[in-house]
Amino acid sequence: MASVAEQTEVRSAAGSPTLRVVSRRFGTLDVPVASVLHFAQGLVGFPRYRRYVVLDHRPGSPFKWMLSIDDPDLAFAVANPCELVADYDPPLPLATRLLGTAAEDLALFVLVTIPPDPTRMTVNLMAPVVVDLRTRQARQIVLDDPRCPPDHRVVREPAAAQP
């Protein structure tokens, strides 16, 4: 696949091919080639960045980083919406149709927007990322559904603060 920037492909001690990614924020990472997510269309607004890797944040955290391999200074906080949003209803029929995959081979996560005040963090339910786990093909799908806003608040405001 053509890409914006080619990283050195090296072999880890275990022998599986890895991509060396040098990032100011995350240091030097040897990413297993098999774990790379391929977005044929990029993310909405980021069409040129097509390869990402998902990195754990810290033990027990529902959050992860999704780091661009094509620009290692580009990273998004992501999370499993089923952990953060009560009664979340994943758009499985659409996702399976668009990716051409079965529901059991599908992973879904959402981008998290975190302003300086984390109580105001939001998740983008309008445009979840879906992944075919067999092929690692990924796509940010856009939903035109009033129940899926782009800025769903994760932490409920305290009752006293509500108008």
Add this chain to the structure above:
Amino acid sequence: MLVLTRKVGESIRIGNDVTVQVLAIRGGQVRIGLTAPSDVRIFREEIFRAVEGQNQEARLADEDRLSGAAELWEEVGNGKRG
């Protein structure tokens, strides 16, 4: 930008399988019918812009902010989730 003039009922074809038809014109509004393969997603421009804007906001998170979010999440846990 390619500019074409069409009458009500006439169409435009984009590629082999996308058709844009002018269905009605009333006042300042145009009603448009679209046919495309099922894997082509069609939206009002505003929807797309909303997602693009949110993605731009999302990329601003750094380690400090994500750590703050993770700590907050640990505190409030599942009871308060929205």
